[in-house]
Amino acid sequence: PAGPPRRPPPRQPAAPPGPVVAAEPALPAPAIAVPAPAPASTPLSVNVPAPAADPAVAAPALSVVPAVPRDDRQLAELRQEVAGMRQLIEREMNRFTDERLRGSPVRANALDLMDEYGFDAGLARDVAVQMPADTDPARARGLMLGLISKKLPIAPVDPIEAGGVIALVGPTGAGKTTTIAKLASRFAEAHAARDVALVTTDTQRIGAREQLYGFGRQLGIAVHEASSGTNLNQLLERLADYKLVLIDTAGLGQRDRALTAQLQWLRAAGQIRTLLVLPANTSFQDMDEVVRRFGAANPQGVVLTKLDETGRFGSALSVAVDHRLPITWVTDGQDVPEDLHRASAANLVLRLEDLRRAADMPCNPELNHAVA
Template sequence: VNRARFQIDPPLEDSAQLPAVTPPPLPVALQATTAPGDQASHAQDAVQPTEAAPAPMPTLAPAPALTLVADDAEIRHLRQEVAGMRQVIEREMNRFTDERLRGSPVRATALDLMDEYGFDAGIARDVAMQIPLETEAHRGRGLMLGLISRKLPIAPVDPMEEGGVIALVGPTGAGKTTTIAKLASRFAEAHAARDVALVTTDTMRIGAREQLYGYGRQLGIAVHEANSGTDLDQLLERLKDYKLVLIDTAGLGPRDRALAAQLQWLRAARQVRTLLVLPANTSFGDMDEVVRRFGAANLQGLVLSKLDETGRFGNALSVAVDHKLPITWVTDGQDVPDDLHRASAANLVLRLEDLRRAADMPCNPELNHAVA
């Protein structure tokens, strides 16, 4: 029977030229279960050109997890080095710019004047670069003042004309209470004392409430107190019929922990417009920090106070320009309400020279002596 099976299969052509094919040995498991007659068919299948199965990928041991250990001290040191390099580059660039600007006499004069007025060096460079090189010397100062006035952010509308609720915030000694008294007096003269209400949130500092109550008695205006954000919301709801409500907040330093809570009160009361009272007799760096710290109250304007106590308030104008805070009013004395003025770009730049000359003017010694 086996001989008959092999004779039926067709013979291979040119079998002499084909290489001998030796089938690979079967696995032990298959050798035990495969019939002898099936071995020939497996041999024929091996001759057919079939695609080789891909070799199995070797199994790799799992890589150890990478643990990045950040050295905080090294990172801080690296950041300090980068910041230092940036400062060096900026300083060299500014020095190069100053040298180039001072190559023009009219621009050099503008830089010197703005430095005397107290302006920040960056704003002084911006203004000087806008002065054309062919500008005549006698026209340089007027052109410089015009460029400064165009940079100043001035509130287009007096907030008192709109009425509503206005809160004044600022550091200790900025003049908030006196400024509120001036605003209340002006509004009472234009309307009536019964249309104005005063609110104080400074209930802890000795003498703070008494000062505002004293102004209220002089002006015939009611004064109210709020000890928390809830009290403030309820109080403003009761005072909603007043045309103008002025809030005098506690004077806090920019790093005072209580500052955040106070500013949160004002942010929670959506109907409150917050203005920052900034004393002009402060250094540029300190004023810049005050604006950044009090910015959490969503400042909508700026009140420049104590212009009479400085001869170089260009630094205050520089802060307003840098932070794009619209200037609403300026104060220059303690008289209520005379020493309060609506902010004007033209008036502010014209006062730069007047205040500088007044500051440089020598004081006349007292000639009167007591007679024994």
């Protein structure tokens, strides 16, 4: 049987409201709780992400500290120092090599002779090193010429015999137009004049077109003009039936800004092969710059012109060796096409002495009086 219901325990009587003063000792508890949040607030203030993510705050710090440009300047200065040290070491090594080579009379004579021919010092040094120190002086010059001829890059095949489209590029006054006339005449003799077409892109200079048109009339070869890259592409499509198309480009200096646009025409066509026309009566440094500036045309060979106007033919040969440009043709006068010759290593080195002697010959007094 269920027992009688239990009664809840009696509630404790509430504290009488009278002693208010007795409750005042509990006031120090809030004083203790007030400094407690302070340590927790310290890490919160450090880890707040809002100020760091604000671009308005971060931008000034990046602009004030240019770390990357400073690194670039330091890297550029370091490269200049390294390049300077390299040049200094190379000069000292070359000086030491020259002193050692000149200890042999045969090698010393070879170095002096190649300098008179106009060869670059590096190429002359390479040739002298290969000459035995005890070489018979009577055989020294022949041995020197033989070593030079082995270094000459000669085009094994005549580029115009393969036909197609060939553009002649080169600096102002290199003789491109006359060389084109010689090449066209030589090809027409082997085939027919109707198999050759001439194109000029030099439509701005006074007299440039007239010279090529004059050669065309003399040889019975058609001459065409192209004033832009688009016109050139369209013209080449119309001339597709010709076995050989020779393009006479505008004569521009190697530092002319228009040179880039002209070379872009040739690259855009795609089907054009290029030959660099290099005047042999120019200094080694200038010819070296021309080759570097016209390198964008990707020339497949070089035509050396104006051999009759220089006594230091070794400069042109040195440039061809340094840049590994195959020599295709050489010219030594204005006659068309008699003064155009196929490149041969043996013939080129044999002409070194002839050209030097011709330059050293005194002028003919009778010719001087005739000019006066």
